[in-house]
Amino acid sequence: MSYSNITHFINPSTFILMGIPGLEEAYVWISIPFCTIYSLTLLGNFAIVSIVKMDRSLHGPMYYFLCMLALTDIMLSTSILPKMLAIFWFNSREISFSACLAQMFFFKCSSLVESGIFMGMAFDRYVAIFHPLRHSTILTNQVVAKIGLAVVLRGGILTIPLPLMAGRWPYCKTNIILQPYCRNASLVNLACADTLASNYYGLFVLFCVMGLDVIFIAVSYIQILRAIFNLPTKEARHKTFGTCTSHLCAMSAFYIPDVFSSLMSRFGQIVPLHVHILVSNTCLLLPLMLNPVIYGATIKQIWGRVLQFFTHKGA
Template sequence: MSDSNTTDFSNPSTFILLGVPGLEAAHVWISIPFCTMYIIAILGNFTILFTVKKDLSLHGPMYYFLCMLAITDLVVSTSIVPKMLAIYWFNSREIDFSACLTQLYFIHCFSVMESGIFLAMALDRYVAICHPLRHSTILTNPMVTKIGLAVMLRSSLIALPFPLLVRQWPYCRTNIIPQQYCAHIAVVKLACADTRVSNYYGIFVVFCVIGLDVFFIALSYTQILRAIFNLPTKDARIKTFGTCISHLCSILAFYIPNLFFSLMFRFGQNVPLYFHVLITNIYLLMPPLLNPIIYGVRTKQIRDRLHRLFIHKGT
């Protein structure tokens, strides 16, 4: 293995994922919370999909977008955790170069897709609160389908340059990635070439693509809050704002760690490497874990459907 780490190569056949550098002896213990998070995320998101599919009353724009969010969360977590657990449990650190690029693409593609879905859900909340009488005519099933396809196409195209740029760089230093998955920045740092294009593109995606999503979400909520404050009674205002709580909680769980992670990776040079690694894992796994819990607890229709399901099975 040492030869493969030091030999010059322009396109490595494999990369070596270290796991959590400095904490190798504790890998089995570290795997417990991440495995638990993954199991809860899988069960929670499949429960959301099953509940919406079975209950015809949930066949509406908000729940269609919620299903898209659940599928996105399943893909993101499944792209990362199985290989992570293989490192923890079986010391399976090697990953094929093409598999590394595929993992990199899926992580970035579906992360951008999740941001687009939150924007689509903000549009749904805006129409439902600011134009309630036109909600069913504006967000028809064909329109929801078009929005979903647009979100998928946008994220697919935006994420495509990440692996294409990584593939073209020469790698003549090492093939060791001090992480548990193939993150774009971590792979680019191994290249022995001028990689400013990759770095600039990563910054462009964070600030111009995801940043624009955040701007339009904030704009929609400005209009939503204005409409809520114009309601005649306090109870009406509280009830209407309550329909947005789940969406707002999921947004905070996604964007705040995203911003923190991006800034820390680029500017937190004095932060220990193992802390970098653990934080990035939490950042990627927290939304898939929290989203089904947030919507399951906060959305009355989903709670009622689950209650009827379990009561029916119990009897």
Template sequence: MSDSNTTDFTNPSTFILLGIPGLEAAHVWISIPFCAMYVIAILGNFTILFIVKREPSLHGPMYYFLCMLAITDLVLSTSTLPKTLSIFWFNSREIDFSACLTQMYFIHCFSAIESGIFVALALDRYVAICHPLRYSTILTNPIVAKIGLAVVLRGGILALPYPFLARQWPYCRTNIIPQPYCAHIAVVNLACADTRVSSYYGLFVLFCVMGLDVIFIVVSYLEILRAIFSLPTMDARLKTLGTCSSHLFLILAFYIPGLFISLISRFGQNVPLHSHVLIANVYLLMPPMLNPIIYGLRTKQIQSRLLRVFTHEGA
């Protein structure tokens, strides 16, 4: 008698998401920090959007990019966390095949968009520090809109082959995905076919997104550092460098774990599965939670507007 582990099918009607394999008994406890991080991400990113929309003085390139980042973080976290929490709380493990492919697309699309926005923020810092007198003429609203559109189109187009590649493979081994969401590699690893095309395409996207974006960011910051060290006083250097600190911290928090997870998913056979899955889940949650906190705490304009809103409402 066949079961869900051995049933022959080409396209399964559903996949079974296991959550975090090996830590099922701790799912309820794990859900507490996950839920807290999700709530912080939702509140923080909506706050950024509210403050920028409310204050005309914040209607500038950097804050437009921050709004794009906030929207991206909201979509990225919401594409995975509600289903993850339903697994942890209600043992709701089934996900429709088409819904799984849709979730896969959103994860990879908005991860690529987030990377592109970090590049746009690096460009903003480069122009602001290296060409301050030409800032308003270089980063005009039409240019910002074109940059935003290019970032969204790049992410959307590069992620589009993921669900189409995953749909074409025959799935005759199992329909059980050993994690709480449908990542591309996790799904195609279930196929009973030669899926090297999917693996090679994943590496190609990793290079096109993280590889090229990191190169662009490094080149931008080399120019920024050269401009900073040409300033006459140490106080001026530290003050200018401080305007980049938020961006630098979030870049490290986004790219280093992302590169680590991509590598161990392909080559880390000796890494315990539950450790890999737990790290991957935290990675998807950390940027949406950290971005509004770091930019909110480190950006004086946002701080002052936020305080003004609360003091005005409390008065």
């Protein structure tokens, strides 16, 4: 049966993920960069976690937050990329209704958790610069663990209403999703029900949760930059700013592509669908691969451990 003929039903047991409509003939070639991104994301982030776990000198707040970020990147990429690659390689387009809701939950929850972790990292840098002598007493292991738990609970609790609402809607238009994975917006477009509550809730989460994270981070870094510029010597300013470089780069890699992808979705009518899907997914997944590179290149302890590993292996 052709996918295009599945148009009239109520509450489907499965959805059909179309991947990237119009580029089916190039799926094998398209899969190569996405498979590379996924492989490097797993390799890089597992390496970060392993290095921090093995090296006791890295058992501190900044590195604990970095491990949280690495695990979140692994969860976010794993929530969508295996199914995407299955579509490209095996034409495995079907996804059950419950699996679709689960994928939507883990995708959105991971994004909220990652935003919260960046906020925690900004707080860590603020304390390190303004209260350097009390940094270890303010951000103890217990405090860092509580921040991490709060961020995870916040992400999970705020995400749960989205799949719960989507699970109660009737679907009588089509079961075809013009994306390689399930997103809340995709199910909103397919539902034959009033989805206004879901739309408003999604906007609330975007602006009042992630927006507040961005504001907190911005205020923290305004204070940090003011403190840096007030330092007496250029060397001191450079050294202090260097401790924030990796965090600023990782945040930029997370938030800027997300804003760009949102703008693409708003003006999708003037952009071909396959271009929009390719660009938005690349913007989403590329930062997950870049985070280990950014931190590995800017934090000397991590880069030193990587070099030490390969040197001993080659010896």
